Amino acid sequence: MRDADAPALDLAWVRSRFPALAALGEQVFCANAGGTFVAEPVLxxxxxxxxxxxxxxxxxxxxxxxxxxxxxxxxxxxxxxxxxxxxxxxxxxxxxxxxxxxxxxxxxxxxxxxxxxxxxxxxxxxxxxxxxxxxxxxxxxxxxxxxxxxxxxxxxxxxxxxxxxxxxxxxxxxxxxxxxxxxxxxxxxxxxxxxxxxxxxxxxxxxxxxxxxxxxxxxxxxxxxxxxxxxxxxxxxxxxxxxxxxxxxxxxxxxxxxxxxxxxxxxxxxxxxxxxxxxxDYFDALAVRLGVPEAAPRRERLASVGAAMAAHEAGLAAPLLALLADRDDVRLLGRRDTAKRSATVSFVPARQAPSAVAAGLQRAGIGAESGHFYAHRLLEAMGIDPASGVVRLSLVHYNSPEEVERICEALGDALG
Ligand SMILES: Cc1ncc(COP(=O)(O)O)c(C=O)c1O
CATH class of the missing domain: 3.40.640.10 (Type I PLP-dependent aspartate aminotransferase-like (Major domain))
Known part of the structure; x- marks a missing residue:
């Protein structure tokens, strides 16, 4: 669901609810599709x-x-x-x-x-x-x-x-x-x-x-x-x-x-x-931050949370998709626009192994991954060798636009 009028996330508050983000220091975590950080109330x-x-x-x-x-x-x-x-x-x-x-x-x-x-x-x-x-x-x-x-x-x-x-x-x-x-x-x-x-x-x-x-x-x-x-x-x-x-x-x-x-x-x-x-508990608190009445039915509160997360994530995905779509040395997979998609962005570099690009990103403090991510048959059907796979950058609502800027900068360097 994407709603242009969705209230903006209070990102500082959101990030404060994930202690692992603070523990990362200067690193950027963009391997969320493998498993997200754990919210404070869960801990x-x-x-x-x-x-x-x-x-x-x-x-x-x-x-x-x-x-x-x-x-x-x-x-x-x-x-x-x-x-x-x-x-x-x-x-x-x-x-x-x-x-x-x-x-x-x-x-x-x-x-x-x-x-x-x-x-x-x-x-x-x-x-x-x-x-x-x-x-x-x-x-x-x-x-x-x-x-x-x-x-x-x-x-x-x-x-x-x-x-x-x-x-x-x-x-x-x-x-x-x-x-x-x-x-x-x-x-x-x-x-x-x-x-x-x-x-x-x-x-x-x-x-x-x-x-x-x-x-x-x-x-x-x-x-x-x-x-x-x-x-x-x-x-x-x-x-x-x-x-x-x-x-x-x-x-x-x-x-x-x-x-x-x-x-x-x-x-x-x-x-x-x-x-x-x-x-x-975390989503309930997030809904309150978004101004949703606590008495509203839970599905309604979750819909507001989902809309706010989707709007934020679309803003994160857009510059990444634009950068990758513009380059002729990568095969960007998935839809170019941010509608009907998450901020999970995968690509195949033309001139380097995906693992080499991921290693370049990691050296720059970007926690990206490469591989087939167990979608072996999808990659084969798309003519991509699962043994080398794709580079995947997966962002969620706690990632920030500043982190995306750093990813884009590091991507430019890693791709050469
Ligand atoms: C789309 C998708 N389905 C299923 C799974 C498997 O989930 P689990 O690790 O809980 O077995 C994963 C894990 O990465 C996944 O990404």
């Missing part, structure tokens, strides 16, 4: 949990009761934030772990001759597990291809892949390489119009920029990673009723009635789950 919860509450939760004695209450607060808060019933929410160790578990959960319901659609644009976490489960069950995988030049997904290429045997369509909300945002709601509606398939969306690269409601998007499985949304190392997924109805529980048989455990065979990571509440 406070984690610290308190580890110091005082680290007992088996949910017994009536203190501090066990308090530990359970801290976990419940996180679960209830995130259900509210995502606009879904609490029973539809599962915390797990990561999105890759969650998709792996869900592949085990869904595969038993698949018959030989069934079909699934997998988008080539996705991180391997939203491809490999489904592809492997399909192969094991004799299910046909139909690939939703990308444009080999732009890497973009065209919904028009999806529709002919849908048929009476299509069970699921798996695609991404936002590419972790291109930064492009796909119109999830429109695509999900079109899938439903044309087939009985369920829809699964990887929102890992989108959630740091905007928290959407899977219920509003009308999707059946929605996955993202809280450690990329300023929080602890957790994956969060939401299953619709329809998804739950076709999924086999993956927990101990006597826990099947517990919606928190049904699709997390590892058992919950107690402190990390509790710490996830701190992300919402």
């Amino acid at each position: 406070a919860i984690l610290d308190d949990y580890q110091r005082r509450l680290r007992v088996q939760p949910y017994s009536p004695f203190e501090p066990s009761r308090e530990a359970g209450a801290a976990m419940d607060r996180a679960r209830e808060g995130w259900a509210d934030a995502l606009g879904v019933p609490l029973s539809q929410l599962t915390f797990g160790p990561s999105t890759s772990a969650n998709s792996y578990v869900m592949a085990q959960a869904l595969a038993p319901g698949w018959e030989p001759g069934d079909e699934i659609v997998v988008a080539v644009q996705d991180h391997e976490a939203n491809q490999g597990a489904w592809r492997r489960a399909a192969a094991a069950r004799g299910v046909t995988v139909r690939e939703w291809p990308v444009d080999p030049v732009s890497g973009e997904l065209d919904p028009g290429d999806l529709y002919p892949l849908l048929g009476p045997r299509t069970r699921w369509v798996f695609f991404t909300q936002s590419s972790n390489i291109l930064g492009s945002t796909n119109p999830v709601k429109t695509i999900a509606a079109a899938v439903r119009e044309r087939s009985d398939a369920l829809v699964a969306v990887d929102a890992v690269a989108h959630a740091p920029h905007e928290l959407c409601s899977p219920a509003e998007l009308d999707v059946d499985l929605y996955l993202f990673s809280v450690y990329k949304v300023y929080g602890p190392h957790q994956g969060l997924m939401v299953l619709s009723e329809a998804a739950e109805a076709v999924a086999t529980p993956q927990c101990h048989y006597f826990l099947e009635g517990d919606s928190h455990k049904r699709f997390n065979p590892t058992g919950p990571q107690h402190a990390a789950v509790a710490g996830c509440a701190g992300v919402l």
Whole structure:
């Protein structure tokens, strides 16, 4: 969502809420797509949990009761934030772990001759597990291809892949390489119009920029990673009723009635789950700074936060995109304008290895990265060697225009 009238972020305040930014000194951190810094309220919860509450939760004695209450607060808060019933929410160790578990959960319901659609644009976490489960069950995988030049997904290429045997369509909300945002709601509606398939969306690269409601998007499985949304190392997924109805529980048989455990065979990571509440505490405080009434419904407050972050991030991405689009010695990937994209900007240098450019940036104090970022199949489809990959600069709402100036300056030097 991009709103020209969105209130401006108080960047000094925002940055003060991320102690790791101060610890960086003169360095610029622009590898946020790999994992963001952790917000102060999250650190406070984690610290308190580890110091005082680290007992088996949910017994009536203190501090066990308090530990359970801290976990419940996180679960209830995130259900509210995502606009879904609490029973539809599962915390797990990561999105890759969650998709792996869900592949085990869904595969038993698949018959030989069934079909699934997998988008080539996705991180391997939203491809490999489904592809492997399909192969094991004799299910046909139909690939939703990308444009080999732009890497973009065209919904028009999806529709002919849908048929009476299509069970699921798996695609991404936002590419972790291109930064492009796909119109999830429109695509999900079109899938439903044309087939009985369920829809699964990887929102890992989108959630740091905007928290959407899977219920509003009308999707059946929605996955993202809280450690990329300023929080602890957790994956969060939401299953619709329809998804739950076709999924086999993956927990101990006597826990099947517990919606928190049904699709997390590892058992919950107690402190990390509790710490996830701190992300919402941070967003709540940010909404107050933006002038949103505290009494407004949470989805409304989050929409204002998302709009303010998007406006700020568009301002960060614009000079980077302009600089890279202007050079004839780089292949800039993704959309040139800042609409419908995040401030994750990737490019392939023509005359140097991506790792050499990243090393040049790092020498200048810019924490950039190079590689394939597990979007192996996307890079192959775009004719880019995954072994060398791309240079990726990923910015979020706490990055500053001054940092972008430094990145642009260092980029000029690194590219030569
Ligand atoms: C778009 C995307 N999807 C999925 C994942 C996997 O997430 P996790 O590290 O939580 O397994 C990542 C991680 O980088 C990602 O960028």
